[in-house]
Structures are given as structure tokens and as C-alpha cells.
Amino acid sequence: MADARKRLILSLGLITVLILLVYGTTLRHDFVWDDNDIIVNNPLLNTLGNIPRFFLTEDKVVTATGYYRPLTYVSFALDRALWGLNPLGFKITNLVLQILVAMLFYAVTLALFKKERLALVAAVLFAVHPLAGETVNFLAGGRNTLLAACFTLLSLLMYIKGKTVPAVICFTLAIFSKEFALLLPMVFLLYDYRLQREKIRFASFIPYMIPVVGYLTLRSFAVQKANFLDKIHLSGQLWLSPYLAVRYLLNMIFPFRLKVMYDESTTIYVCIACLIVVIVLLCAIFLRKKYDTYNVFIFSDYWFLLFLLPVINIIPIPANSLIADRYAYFSLMGFSLALAALICKANTRVMVIAVVLVCSAYSLADYRQNRIWKNDATFFAQMAKDAPEMFIGYRNLALYYYDKGDITNTEHFLGIACSKPDIPPSYLVGAATIFMESNKADKASALLLKSLEQDPANPETYLLLKMIYEREGNKALADSYLAKARKAIPHLEIELGRMAEDFCHEGERFIAERKYAHAANILRRALLVKPDFVPAIVALGRVKYEQGDFLNATKYLERAITLDPANASAQRSLSLLRQKQGETKGTP
Known part of the structure; x- marks a missing residue:
């Protein structure tokens, strides 16, 4: 024994x-x-x-x-x-x-x-x-x-x-x-x-x-x-x-x-x-x-x-x-x-x-x-190496660098991810919004057109193309995409409202995770599909506050109160912001 x-x-x-x-x-x-x-x-x-x-x-x-x-x-x-x-x-x-x-x-x-x-x-x-x-x-x-x-x-x-x-x-x-x-x-x-x-x-x-x-x-x-x-x-x-x-x-x-x-x-x-x-x-x-x-x-x-x-x-x-x-x-x-x-x-x-x-x-x-498995950088790099013909490794690397504020690597890996045949149309749209932030309208529009071929029922694609061509001064082409959206998507306004709510919820999740670049990106997309959507405006004010951009945070919150004077969240956030600004000014 x-x-x-x-x-x-x-x-x-x-x-x-x-x-x-x-x-x-x-x-x-x-x-x-x-x-x-x-x-x-x-x-x-x-x-x-x-x-x-x-x-x-x-x-x-x-x-x-x-x-x-x-x-x-x-x-x-x-x-x-x-x-x-x-x-x-x-x-x-x-x-x-x-x-x-x-x-x-x-x-x-x-x-x-x-x-x-x-x-x-x-x-x-x-x-x-x-x-x-x-x-x-x-x-x-x-x-x-x-x-x-x-x-x-x-x-x-x-x-x-x-x-x-x-x-x-x-x-x-x-x-x-x-x-x-x-x-x-x-x-x-x-x-x-x-x-x-x-x-x-x-x-x-x-x-x-x-x-x-x-x-x-x-x-x-x-x-x-x-x-x-x-x-x-x-x-x-x-x-x-x-x-x-x-x-x-x-x-x-x-x-x-x-x-x-x-x-x-x-x-x-x-x-x-x-x-x-x-x-x-x-x-x-x-x-x-x-x-x-x-x-x-x-x-x-x-x-x-x-x-x-x-x-x-x-x-x-x-x-x-x-x-x-x-x-x-x-x-x-x-x-x-x-x-x-x-x-x-x-x-x-x-x-x-x-x-x-x-x-x-x-x-x-x-x-x-x-x-x-040491960290996200090593893991996603290996993922891209193991499956070079799949989009997911490159996309994850791009988002990793986006979180770090490294826009050069973000755009590099996004470009590779978007060239892969398995990338879903919705991801192409998300990538296009990041290129738009960097004023790369040509790359953004190319991705949006590619997405439109695969998924003509996504209203955001039409609105992003409309925005791009408006910025370029081509009003006729911009208006044509809005017309195409109304023709392709029944009950367009209802669909836009639903998308704005979904984007706003996702943006709030990113705020809770302290991923402010992601939050700002998705909240701007919410305002693209519904420009006066107050919850998204308030959330963007919170993002700018967390990023230390008090001037733009104030603008967003004041705009929210103008649109909805009874919005308690906007009033509370603006009050805290002004209090914070007063403390900052009083600091020697």
C-alpha cells in the first residue's frame, strides 16, 4: 500500500x-x-x-x-x-x-x-x-x-x-x-x-x-x-x-x-x-x-x-x-x-x-x-500568416493598430483585408469609414462600390457615397445615390432609424471598453444615417470629453440640448464638462 x-x-x-x-x-x-x-x-x-x-x-x-x-x-x-x-x-x-x-x-x-x-x-x-x-x-x-x-x-x-x-x-x-x-x-x-x-x-x-x-x-x-x-x-x-x-x-x-x-x-x-x-x-x-x-x-x-x-x-x-x-x-x-x-x-x-x-x-x-499567444499583436500576426487568403487576420491587425492610433499600419492591413474574397460587405463599409477619416476618399469609394455590388440593400453604403461626392462638389452624383437608396430599399427612413440605434448601442459599448477611436467612428456612422439622432450626439460628446477635447464635447452636448431640451443625459454631461473646464482653468 x-x-x-x-x-x-x-x-x-x-x-x-x-x-x-x-x-x-x-x-x-x-x-x-x-x-x-x-x-x-x-x-x-x-x-x-x-x-x-x-x-x-x-x-x-x-x-x-x-x-x-x-x-x-x-x-x-x-x-x-x-x-x-x-x-x-x-x-x-x-x-x-x-x-x-x-x-x-x-x-x-x-x-x-x-x-x-x-x-x-x-x-x-x-x-x-x-x-x-x-x-x-x-x-x-x-x-x-x-x-x-x-x-x-x-x-x-x-x-x-x-x-x-x-x-x-x-x-x-x-x-x-x-x-x-x-x-x-x-x-x-x-x-x-x-x-x-x-x-x-x-x-x-x-x-x-x-x-x-x-x-x-x-x-x-x-x-x-x-x-x-x-x-x-x-x-x-x-x-x-x-x-x-x-x-x-x-x-x-x-x-x-x-x-x-x-x-x-x-x-x-x-x-x-x-x-x-x-x-x-x-x-x-x-x-x-x-x-x-x-x-x-x-x-x-x-x-x-x-x-x-x-x-x-x-x-x-x-x-x-x-x-x-x-x-x-x-x-x-x-x-x-x-x-x-x-x-x-x-x-x-x-x-x-x-x-x-x-x-x-x-x-x-x-x-x-x-x-x-503573448498578446494581440503576436497572435493576429500569426493568424494572418497561417491563413493568408482569409481577411480576418489582417482585419484584426488593422483594428489593433487603429486602437493604438497607428493609422499607417491600420490602412496597410485594412487594404490587405479588403482585397480578400471572403471579406463580408459590411466590413468593407466599416473599412471605408476609416479611410474617410484619413481623407482617402478614392480608397473609400472603391470599397463602397465593391460592397454595393455584393449587398445593394445596405443604406449606409449609398449615404457614404453621397457624402464623398458632396465633398468633391459633385452634387448630381451625390443626389443620384440618395435616389438609388430610396429605390433599392423600401421604408428607407425606418431602416435608417434602426441602423442609427444599432450603431449607437455599439458606440456605447466601445465607450465602456475605452475604445474611443472605435466609438467615435461608429457614432459618426450613426449620425450619417440619422443626422439629428440625439443619443449618438450625446455619446459623441462623451467620447470627446474622454479624449480631452472639451471644445468639441461642448459643441456636441449643446447641439443635443438644442434638439432635445429635456434630455437629462446631455444636461448632466454638459454640467460635468463645464465643472471640469472650471477646475482646469483654475489650475495654476
Whole structure:
């Protein structure tokens, strides 16, 4: 007993040390990409009193995603309470969770197959595999997966030990962390039928259905499009599913060319070849062999394929790319178990050498990847490098420099982004407004005309072209675009009012995030479509005040009061502004 406990402590200690060595450098990193919207600028995380609201709130970035992961936001709120907006604390939590997942993977493997060497090798390979790097580094995109993995493995461990109540509790926590955990009862079935050779008793699964019903009920209230089952499609790009499954497998086998953004293209012939591979993997699950090692391969194969189901385009993912490393985090456990089983077939000396060599190669790849996640600049630059034919990396770089006031780099990367075929028309319009700020009317009009070809129903495009030609003194051409807008868009005035409100809300969000350049840009767009829209005028006054431009702040606020003398917000802001001006004048 003492020897077993000592081996357990040494094994868990080795896993911890390896993860700290590989990912310790991430503790110096900033918030990156969606971290800013989901964590830094999320007012719901300001107080722990908002925790009940998370269970009736959709997982959103800027728009609705269809995801419902309340426990993830609970964890972020706890981090905010402990650490404020210091990214160090959030990174520590992710690191601790990765350690716990690896330890639980070790414990589950040991409980399933009673082989200490296999469990340790599998856990070590999983702990430092480069494919897990995105999940550990990406707070907004990885925390939900880490939490779900912890509770999923803990639930499975309790199920193996015959502890139903703890297993159900952990299962509940898992599904409220990420919907992947809904697949866990399928693992229970495999365990009972293939590993335990027991007759399946469906009545034993009834306790697990209770939290599922609760989850789906709460989700139906929280999510705008609550029924995610209607997203499952049997046409369209479903033929890509085998390709995506094999693509993830290849990334696990050779994880030295991973990307932060994948721009994938393939052919029907490649997909057919991949389908054959998937069929072979599926058939392997149903073959009956009596030796123990084959049970390991069955379980790893089944786990790998099962947890790929949500991410291989059967259910469309609201993302810029069909592939992301973090999507395959669960399936990576199945691959690591299979690789460990192969390595452990060798003698001890060969096994140790193989594990050291593989983990050394993995660690070098991890160090390289970790540097990419240092800050937005390094991350977006890598995104553009990984997917050079996609607009998103260049656009994100442009907006990063726009926030910094670096207009040269902003225009450079905007120009590249706008040349990409996948850029949406609305983004072309946004880019045009930035070029207009720099008096680059020729570039702005070219983008607007390009947008108009793709989306002739956007009234802002016509109004921006009208403004450009008015500034150039071409009144006839300017008026023609207004006429075209009235002809192309029924109920134009109503549509303009709606757009002004949407722009104003977005501008206020940017003000709350202290992104004043973005706020000013979007609020000016609100006034373009509705020149006397008072909420936008007041918000622009606030922007100028925050930027220290008191003269223009006063002009905007006075204009708002002229248009709406009873506007309390404008009166209050103007009073504060004049008080501030008096303090400034009185300063020696």
C-alpha cells in the first residue's frame, strides 16, 4: 500500500512538473482576442451577485453564438473577484485546470485498465501534446473545455467506482460547462458492454437524464435559437466530416505545423479516402478480441471518434474556420491513450527513451506556440500568416493598430483585408469609414462600390457615397445615390432609424471598453444615417470629453440640448464638462 501511494505521488508530481515547465511562460501573457470581449469588457463579471444570471444568459462575444456554458462564466467571475483584470490569475486557473485534467486522465486510465505504466505514459503524452496548447492559452475559448474535461473525467471515475450520486453531480457540472459532456453516457455504455461485459441496464441511466432535462430547459430560456438539434444537417458540406476527422488525427500524429487559424480546402476524392479511414476506425470498435491491449485500442478509438462528432461539421460551428485545435482537446485523450499503448508494448528501456524523445519534441513545439499567444499583436500576426487568403487576420491587425492610433499600419492591413474574397460587405463599409477619416476618399469609394455590388440593400453604403461626392462638389452624383437608396430599399427612413440605434448601442459599448477611436467612428456612422439622432450626439460628446477635447464635447452636448431640451443625459454631461473646464482653468 505504501509503495502504491508513493508511485501515485511520483506520477502526479511528474505530470505537474511537466505541465509547469511547458506552460509556465504563459503566465506572463496578456488577454488575447475574444478574451477582451468575454472577460475584460463583460459587465456581468463585475460582481459575484450576477452569478444566477449566467444560468439564463447565452454565451456571447458580440452577437449570439448559440452556446450555453454558465459554469464557465462563474469561473471567470471568481477569477475577476480574486484577481481583478490581471491576466496572471486567469492564466493560473487555466494552468491548474490542465494539471487536474491530466491527473484525472491518469486516474481514469488506471481505473479502466489497471496498468500504471500505461496510465502514466498516456497522461504525460496528453499533458504536453501541442494540440492542447490552444486550450490552455486561450482563456475565452479554452476555459469551457478545461472545466468540462475535469468534470467529465471525474464523473467517469465515479461511475467506474460505482458511486452514482457523485457521478451524476460531476456530470451535471460538466454539461453546464460545455455541451460536449452530453456525450458521456455513451462512454458509460461502452464501459459496461465492452470492458465490464455486463448487460446494459438502461434504468441505471435515468439519474443522468434529470440534469440533462434541467440543462435543456434552462438553455431554452437563455439561448435565442434554443434547439441546436435543428442545426444537424444531412446535406450541404456534410461530406467534409470524414476529412475533418482525419485532419484532426493527422494534427495529433504530427503536431508540429499547428495553426491558430486554418484555411482548409480539399477535394471529393480526398474526402472519399478519409471516409475509408473513418470506416476502418469505426469497424475496429466492433471487432471482438480477447486480449487486454485490444480493449485499450477499442476504448481510445471510440473516445476519439465520439468526441469529434460535435466538431466535424455535422452541427455547424459559428466560427471563422471549420478547424481549431481546441475543438479536438477531448479526442486528444483517445489518441494519447492509443499512442501510449503502442509505446508500452516495448521493453522498459525502449519505452522510456521513446517517451523522453516524444515529450521533448512536443515541448519544443509548445514553447514556439506559447509565444504566439503573448498578446494581440503576436497572435493576429500569426493568424494572418497561417491563413493568408482569409481577411480576418489582417482585419484584426488593422483594428489593433487603429486602437493604438497607428493609422499607417491600420490602412496597410485594412487594404490587405479588403482585397480578400471572403471579406463580408459590411466590413468593407466599416473599412471605408476609416479611410474617410484619413481623407482617402478614392480608397473609400472603391470599397463602397465593391460592397454595393455584393449587398445593394445596405443604406449606409449609398449615404457614404453621397457624402464623398458632396465633398468633391459633385452634387448630381451625390443626389443620384440618395435616389438609388430610396429605390433599392423600401421604408428607407425606418431602416435608417434602426441602423442609427444599432450603431449607437455599439458606440456605447466601445465607450465602456475605452475604445474611443472605435466609438467615435461608429457614432459618426450613426449620425450619417440619422443626422439629428440625439443619443449618438450625446455619446459623441462623451467620447470627446474622454479624449480631452472639451471644445468639441461642448459643441456636441449643446447641439443635443438644442434638439432635445429635456434630455437629462446631455444636461448632466454638459454640467460635468463645464465643472471640469472650471477646475482646469483654475489650475495654476
